[in-house]
Amino acid sequence: xxxxxxxxxxxxxxxxxxxxxxxxxxxxxxxxxxxxxxxxxxxxxxxxxxxxxxxxxxxxxxxxxxxxxxxxxxxxxxxxxxxxxxxxxxxxxxxxxxxxxxxxxxxxxxxxxxxxxxxxxxxxxxxxxxxxxxxxxxxxxxxxxxxxxxxxxxxxxxxxxxxxxxxxxxxxxxxxxxxxxxxxxxxxxxxxxxxxxxxxxxxxxxxxxxxxxxxxxxxxxxxxxxxxxxxxxxxxxxxxxxxxxxxxxxxxxxxxxxxxxxxxxxxxxxxxxxxxxx
Amino acid sequence: xxxxxxxxxxxxxxxxxxxxxxxxxxxxxxxxxxxxxxxxxxxxxxxxxxxxxxxxxxxxxxxxxxxxxxxxxxxxxxxxxxxxxxxxxxxxxxxxxxxxxxxxxxxxxxxxxxxxxxxxxxxxxxxxxxxxxxxxxxxxxxxxxxxxxxxxxxxxxxxxxxxxxxxxxxxxxxxxxxxxxxxxxxxxxxxxxxxxxxxxxxxxxxxxxxxxxxxxxxxxxxxxxxxxxxxxxxxxxxxxxxxxxxxxxxxxxxxxxxxxxxxxxxxxxxxxxxxxxxxxxxxxxxxxxxxxxxxxxxxxxxxxxxxxxxxxxxxxxxxxxxxxxxxxxxxxxxxxxxxxxxxxxxxxxxxxxxxxxxxxxxxxxxxxxxxxxxxxxxxxxxxxxxxxxxxxxxxxxxxxxxxxxxxxxxxxxxxxxxxxxxxxxxxxxxxxxxxxxxxxxxxxxxxxxxxxxxxxxxxxxxxxxxxxxxxxxxxxxxxxxxxxxxxxxxxxxxxxxxxxxxxxxxxxxxxxxxxxxxxxxxxxxxxxxxxxxxxxxxxxxxxxxxxxxxxxxxxxxxxxxxxxxxxxxxxxxxxxxxxxxxxx
Numbered sequence: 031x032x033x034x035x036x037x038x039x040x041x042x043x044x045x046x047x048x049x050x051x052x053x054x055x056x057x058x059x060x061x062x063x064x065x066x067x068x069x070x071x072x073x074x075x076x077x078x079x080x081x082x083x084x085x086x087x088x089x090x091x092x093x094x095x096x097x098x099x100x101x102x103x104x105x106x107x108x109x110x111x112x113x114x115x116x117x118x119x120x121x122x123x124x125x126x127x128x129x130x131x132x133x134x135x136x137x138x139x140x141x142x143x144x145x146x147x148x149x150x151x152x153x154x155x156x157x158x159x160x161x162x163x164x165x166x167x168x169x170x171x172x173x174x175x176x177x178x179x180x181x182x183x184x185x186x187x188x189x190x191x192x193x194x195x196x197x198x199x200x201x202x203x204x205x206x207x208x209x210x211x212x213x214x215x216x217x218x219x220x221x222x223x224x225x226x227x228x229x230x231x232x233x234x235x236x237x238x239x240x241x242x243x244x245x246x247x248x249x250x251x252x253x254x255x256x257x258x259x260x261x262x263x264x265x266x267x268x269x270x271x272x273x274x275x276x277x278x279x280x281x282x283x284x285x286x287x288x289x290x291x292x293x294x295x296x297x298x299x300x301x302x303x304x305x306x307x308x
Numbered sequence: 309x310x311x312x313x314x315x316x317x318x319x320x321x322x323x324x325x326x327x328x329x330x331x332x333x334x335x336x337x338x339x340x341x342x343x344x345x346x347x348x349x350x351x352x353x354x355x356x357x358x359x360x361x362x363x364x365x366x367x368x369x370x371x372x373x374x375x376x377x378x379x380x381x382x383x384x385x386x387x388x389x390x391x392x393x394x395x396x397x398x399x400x401x402x403x404x405x406x407x408x409x410x411x412x413x414x415x416x417x418x419x420x421x422x423x424x425x426x427x428x429x430x431x432x433x434x435x436x437x438x439x440x441x442x443x444x445x446x447x448x449x450x451x452x453x454x455x456x457x458x459x460x461x462x463x464x465x466x467x468x469x470x471x472x473x474x475x476x477x478x479x480x481x482x483x484x485x486x487x488x489x490x491x492x493x494x495x496x497x498x499x500x501x502x503x504x505x506x507x508x509x510x511x512x513x514x515x516x517x518x519x520x521x522x523x524x525x526x527x528x529x530x531x532x533x534x535x536x537x538x539x540x541x542x543x544x545x546x547x548x549x550x551x552x553x554x555x556x557x558x559x560x561x562x563x564x565x566x567x568x569x570x571x572x573x574x575x576x577x578x579x580x581x582x583x584x585x586x587x588x589x590x591x592x593x594x595x596x597x598x599x600x601x602x603x604x605x606x607x608x609x610x611x612x613x614x615x616x617x618x619x620x621x622x623x624x625x626x627x628x629x630x631x632x633x634x635x636x637x638x639x640x641x642x643x644x645x646x647x648x649x650x651x652x653x654x655x656x657x658x659x660x661x662x663x664x665x666x667x668x669x670x671x672x673x674x675x676x677x678x679x680x681x682x683x684x685x686x687x688x689x690x691x692x693x694x695x696x697x698x699x700x701x702x703x704x705x706x707x708x709x710x711x712x713x714x715x716x717x718x719x720x721x722x723x724x725x726x727x728x729x730x731x732x733x734x735x736x737x738x739x740x741x742x743x744x745x746x747x748x749x750x751x752x753x754x755x756x757x758x759x760x761x762x763x764x765x766x767x768x769x770x771x772x773x774x775x776x777x778x779x780x781x782x783x784x785x786x787x788x789x790x791x792x793x794x795x796x797x798x799x800x801x802x803x804x805x806x807x808x809x810x811x812x813x814x815x816x817x818x819x820x821x822x823x824x825x826x827x828x829x830x831x832x833x834x835x836x837x838x839x840x841x842x843x844x845x846x847x848x849x850x851x852x853x854x855x856x857x858x859x860x861x862x863x864x865x866x867x868x869x870x871x872x873x874x875x876x877x878x879x880x881x882x883x884x885x886x887x888x889x890x891x892x
Contacts (some may be wrong), residue, residue: 198392201359204379205386206406207457220396 033068039229061282067275079265079273080280087253088277091169093284095257096237099176100184103233104226107184114185115192129186132179144175145247166248172257175243180233187229191222224296231292238285309371310335310493311356311461315833316365317796318351323767324796325351327517328365328833333510336491338484340504343514344540349497350465352514356495357463358382370460371468385454389466391446393438399425399449400434406457422787424452427486444475449484462487464496468503480506493633501541505529513537516794521831533672533793533831535630535705538580545586545641546630546705548672549579556668563598563665576676576730578630578706580669583644587664588619595664601643605659606662615650617643619663628677631706674781675755675788678708681748685712691736694764696883703792708734717744722751736761737884742870742877749866749888755785757884763883763892766858770850771799771834773862773887774843774872779822780829781889782862787830789860789885797834800824802846844876851882858883864890 068076079085114126132140148155148165155165165171195218203213241259248255258281265274311333318326326348333339341349354360356367358379368374373381393402401408403424405747407417425431438446447467452601454462467483468476484507485495498504504511505525512522513536521528521537535546549558552574556563578741588605589595607618618640621629641663655661678701680692688710691697699709707733715721716735729752735744737758748756769790773782790797801819819836826832839846851857859882863869866888877884 093340108885114700147514195394196390198388199394201379202388202392202453203394203405204359205357205382205384207380207382207409209409212409217394270785 063238064275064278064282067272068279071272071276074270076276079276084252084256085258085261085280086279088256088258089174089280089284091255092238092258092281093288095169095173095176096234096240098173099180099237099254099304100230100234102173102177102180103184104230107181107229107233108188108222108226111185111188117190129182131183137179138246141175141243141246144171144178144243148174148247166247167194167251167255168231170245171249172244172255175247176237176240179240179243180236183232183236184229187232188225188277191225195221223299227292227296227299231289235289236283238281254260309333310337310369311339311495311539312366312371313356314366314368315351315590316352316355316367318348318355318360319363320887324559324794326355326362328796328835329514329517329519330365330833331512331519331522333493336493338487338494338507338509340511341495341497341514342499342501342511342540342665344499347514348517349499349514350727353386353463353465353495354363356461357384357386359386365505365812366401375764375865379385381558383457383459383564384463385457385459387447387450387454387462387464387467389469391438391443391450391470393446393449393453395438396815397437397443398434399430399436399438402438402449403453403456405453405746410457420456427455427489428452428482429626429675437665442475443471444479447471447479448482452487453720455486455492460493462492462494464494466497466499468498468500476503480888483507512754513540515540516792516889518791518794518833519831531669532580534788535578535580535671535673536791538669538671538679539705543583543642543644544740545581545583547579547581548628548630548707549577549668551577551670556664556670558600561599561601562789563668576671578671578676581641581665582667582669583616583642585665585667586619586641586643587649588617588643588655588661589664589667592662594653595662597664597666600663600665603661603663605655605657605661606640610655614644614646617645617655619643619661621663622660628707629817671726673788674784675704675706675732677706678734678757679729679731680708680734681711681713681716681729682736683712683716685710687736688712691734691759694759694761694763695709696765697734697757699765700789700792706731715883717747719743719747731755732757732885734759737763737877737880737882739880740878741880742874745877745886746866746870749869749886754888758877758880758884758886760880760883763858764856766793766856766883767856768854769793769795769797770847770857770859771861772795772802772843772847772859775864776818776866778862778887780824780858782887783822783826783830783832783880784835784876784886785862785885785887786860787826795824795858799826799834799836800847800850801836802839802841802843805840826864842876843872848876848879858885860885862887864888866890 075297110129145152145166147153150156150159150164150166150173152166158165165174199217200213203217206218239259241263244257245260248257248260250256250260250304258277262274262277309332311331313329313331316326316329317324341352343349352359355362358377362375363374366373369382369384394405397405400421403416403421407420412703421434425434428451430445430448430452432465433441433445438449441449464483468479471479480503496507508525510523511528512523513520513528515536520534521532528537529541532541538544538546547558549556552562554562556577556579559581587595587597592599602622603619604622605617605619609616620640678697680688680697682688682691691859692708692710697708711725713724716725729748732755733748733753734757735741735748737760742760745756745758769780769786771786773779786797799819799822819838823834823836826834839850847859851859861873861884
């Protein structure tokens, strides 16, 4: 569509102008500044910062824990959404509202709360301690914090899709001789798969950027429980803006690649459906 | 029998949605379940498919009891109103779904799929997605899919509901053809009587969870047994008439009835006159059929093949016209005329015409109309507005007449109104109303309803007769009442305390006899309960057990009424319908 074409709705010029302006001012411009700041570095300096064992360790933890958290939420978020959509029980509304709590809570509060519960003398931590399981100040704690704060994204993405799965379809499959599991695998899952992937993506993206809740429970041991956002802050505190920018650019690129990959996967899935697979 | 339902009951939140339905559907039969929305027909279909359980009763498919068998093991094919096709699968995958579940080999699957697509005339569309098909095509795919695993029974839940008229017609023909070709037992649920007529070998009509009537389309149309069926199947004029030894008397004139009735005592009946059985002419002499009354045409609607008239009866016709099929209670007679008739005699709004009736069908229902009876006209009027009575009258599409009897209940006093008690007489139930009831029964009232002021529509109707001679009449009245309620029927058999050990078998036999008579002669399904002790006491106890209950009690001897029922009636707490078939 060309820009001159008149639209049914008036005001296209104005709204499009605002859209580009805001996107530029808030998203593109800062990102460009980041890239520029990193670009002013010498290549060997860049590699030195980015490939240092400490940085690599933080990347591994940040992406690994975020991926794990999103994966956990993929499964449990689906189960929660299923329970909320499919069953009628007392307190359903309350639980539904509770899902959004991690949205509303300042992330630092979540972090402190989790630490209190999972520290070696905390409510749960004290029972895990004898088993040799340490949550607080390990990668486990990081994953837990990331799971908590990204959970609403997974649930809220799947919920509407589940609502749209018609009971008729399941009943039809049942009369045709399908087991529950078969119905789930071949009828329900394909229908909600795009929503599940969206939920995963959102949760992953949210977890990757998380800072506030993690620093309390992570313990922040270099190489072990130090996440990339924290490393960036440390660089900043040492007035090493270029180093911070370099780390930021790497995160930016990897995140972009991951999100792109998921989007492509979704598009591929849609195409497969349209063509009709055998 | 292909499908056997035995006293199937399904309740939601305590209220029966499917109420004691028993039904046999033969091999290869095309059976249509017809009823308005909320009549329980879809629920019944889902119960047959196994998608919803039943609370009571038995379902058998080809002699195999499947009441507690999961849907996927019942071997039925189900077609939904909204097609319920799997949107992410192609037509081929949809049709092969049941075969894939059964691990059939790809080659055999493909062969079966081709066969089915040919059957529903959709060859070559294998690789389309449902979204790329029209509504009619989608429903064809749904039918093919439901037939893939060679089910023994095909169930169709309003399959044409979402389609426009022309495609509907086409699909109807296809489905009928497929059904004949495969000889598969089929049950179709619909609210469209035209559809039912066009497709069914046999129709079962449901209302308020009950299977009211069952029969071939033509029989049901020409000889309905209930006013619901009479008005639901096509249009009908319901007229309060009198059955006399000479025939059916409507107002002042006797119209020869199709069914002659020699040797009956005169009583009020509900006559069904189909609009196409009404004839109009300029004068009485111009009629070729029995003269009924004069009337004024006030509406003429041209509908293509037929012309539809509304004719208001002139005062003096004295034949109360009950509500018509469309719920319009205005006292106008519905008439349809063919082109041929129109050419013979043209009518315009405002024209006065003579009305003749070619064919009258009399409903076998014992309950024709209600008469609210009280000490004054004002009290009778108040009584006629009692919610349960008003609701019953609306549901039964009948009227409530008023009758003032100032001397009501005064021993020895005569009736103030000259003329017999017609239909069901209604009095207010209050303290010491047993005396009034007896007073009325002694003066010719046959069916007497005692109505407490706050009685609501009952959820359970208890049935009892005090002597065996009253059994038939009580069952007939009960069946008639229950057709208009979604209540469950319970026969309460009561035997004297000492007979408990002496004649238990005798009691059981009576009970079984009663149940089978109720079922066979009146189409009434009822549960039975056995109690021992004093009749009035046991009934009172049973009535007190749950709220919203009503009692129907039959008797032929008034002496028993006074001694046994006085205590129960004087309480005045429950609606009680007395069926009295003795001499006044």
